Structures are given as structure tokens and as C-alpha cells.
Amino acid sequence: MIWKELKKQWRFMDGVVIASLVVLSFVPLVVFSMNHKENSAKEGNIAIISIDGEEVDRFVLNEETKHKEKTYYPGKDKYNIVEMEGTKIRVKEDNSPDQIAVRTSWISKPGQTSICLPHKLVIEIVSGKSSDEKEEDDDMIITY
Structure with missing residues (x-):
């Protein structure tokens, strides 16, 4: 019963937006870890x-x-x-x-x-x- 209610309210673009936000949330982690590796390897x-x-x-x-x-x-x-x-x-x-x-x-x-x-x-x-x-x-x- 709950699934039917959620299925009515869910739109395709909702899923695209949520998936994009999840992927984008990891971008700072990748950028900072790459920068940290370069700095620690040099000095x-x-x-x-x-x-x-x-x-x-x-x-x-x-x-x-x-x-x-x-x-x-x-x-x-x-x-x-x-x-x-x-x-x-x-x-x-x-x-x-x-x-x-x-x-x-x-x-x-x-x-x-x-x-x-x-x-x-x-x-x-x-x-x-x-x-x-x-x-x-x-x-x-x-x-x-």
C-alpha cells in the first residue's frame, strides 16, 4: 500500500536529481584526497x-x-x-x-x-x- 502511494508521487526526474546529488557529494572527497597525496609525496x-x-x-x-x-x-x-x-x-x-x-x-x-x-x-x-x-x-x- 505504501509502495503504491510512493509510486504515484515519484517522478523520473526526481530519481535523476537524487542520483546526481549523491554523485556530486563525493567530488570534494576526490579532489581533496588527490591534492593531499600530491602534497605528502612531495614534502x-x-x-x-x-x-x-x-x-x-x-x-x-x-x-x-x-x-x-x-x-x-x-x-x-x-x-x-x-x-x-x-x-x-x-x-x-x-x-x-x-x-x-x-x-x-x-x-x-x-x-x-x-x-x-x-x-x-x-x-x-x-x-x-x-x-x-x-x-x-x-x-x-x-x-x-
């Missing part, structure tokens, strides 16, 4: 490692980055082994009870983080753009 991203809120290391992650492991000792009887390879980084091993940072595995995109709370170790990926380039792209004016 590479930066991995910032901090312990207890203080930055201890900074690594550039790009295709030329060789495999590297580094061990951090954030406190007595605590350790974190961080592994880097190419454009990705991870906490390979630590002695925390929950192993959340280890289970997070590889991260490689700006905005991603790997956190080991008991050791207060944070790995954060940020875009490789320099601050000068960011200022040129920032044309937004906010007024109140």
Missing part, C-alpha cells in the same frame, strides 16, 4: 615524538626514509621501541600493561597519533609543509 610528513608533553625527537617521513628503530626510556623500568620505515612510524614494542600504542600499529597520515599513556609517550604526524608556505595559504580573515 613528506613529520613525526613528532614527545614524552610527558616535551618534544624529544622529530623525523621526516618520506619515501627515502630508511628503516630505523630507536628506543626511548620515559622513566625507570619503562621503555618504548619506535620503528620508522618509509612514510610510516609505529611503536614496535613497549612494556606498558595495555599495549595500546603497539596495537595502534603503523601511522602515516597527518593528524594521526599513537599514544602510550602509562609512559606519557605520544607520536604525532604533522604535514611536512614549512611554516612560510602555511602562511601564504592562510588567506582567511575573521572579523567579529
Whole structure:
């Protein structure tokens, strides 16, 4: 009964308009992802490692980055082994009870983080753009 009512109200062009809007809704996603891939491939991203809120290391992650492991000792009887390879980084091993940072595995995109709370170790990926380039792209004016 409901289908008969809907069939009376439905027009062919309604379907065309709805289908077009659905397809067009994905255009920004495609454009931004293509732009993001080009930028990250050129500059590479930066991995910032901090312990207890203080930055201890900074690594550039790009295709030329060789495999590297580094061990951090954030406190007595605590350790974190961080592994880097190419454009990705991870906490390979630590002695925390929950192993959340280890289970997070590889991260490689700006905005991603790997956190080991008991050791207060944070790995954060940020875009490789320099601050000068960011200022040129920032044309937004906010007024109140």
C-alpha cells in the first residue's frame, strides 16, 4: 500500500536529481584526497615524538626514509621501541600493561597519533609543509 502511494508521487526526474546529488557529494572527497597525496609525496610528513608533553625527537617521513628503530626510556623500568620505515612510524614494542600504542600499529597520515599513556609517550604526524608556505595559504580573515 505504501509502495503504491510512493509510486504515484515519484517522478523520473526526481530519481535523476537524487542520483546526481549523491554523485556530486563525493567530488570534494576526490579532489581533496588527490591534492593531499600530491602534497605528502612531495614534502613528506613529520613525526613528532614527545614524552610527558616535551618534544624529544622529530623525523621526516618520506619515501627515502630508511628503516630505523630507536628506543626511548620515559622513566625507570619503562621503555618504548619506535620503528620508522618509509612514510610510516609505529611503536614496535613497549612494556606498558595495555599495549595500546603497539596495537595502534603503523601511522602515516597527518593528524594521526599513537599514544602510550602509562609512559606519557605520544607520536604525532604533522604535514611536512614549512611554516612560510602555511602562511601564504592562510588567506582567511575573521572579523567579529
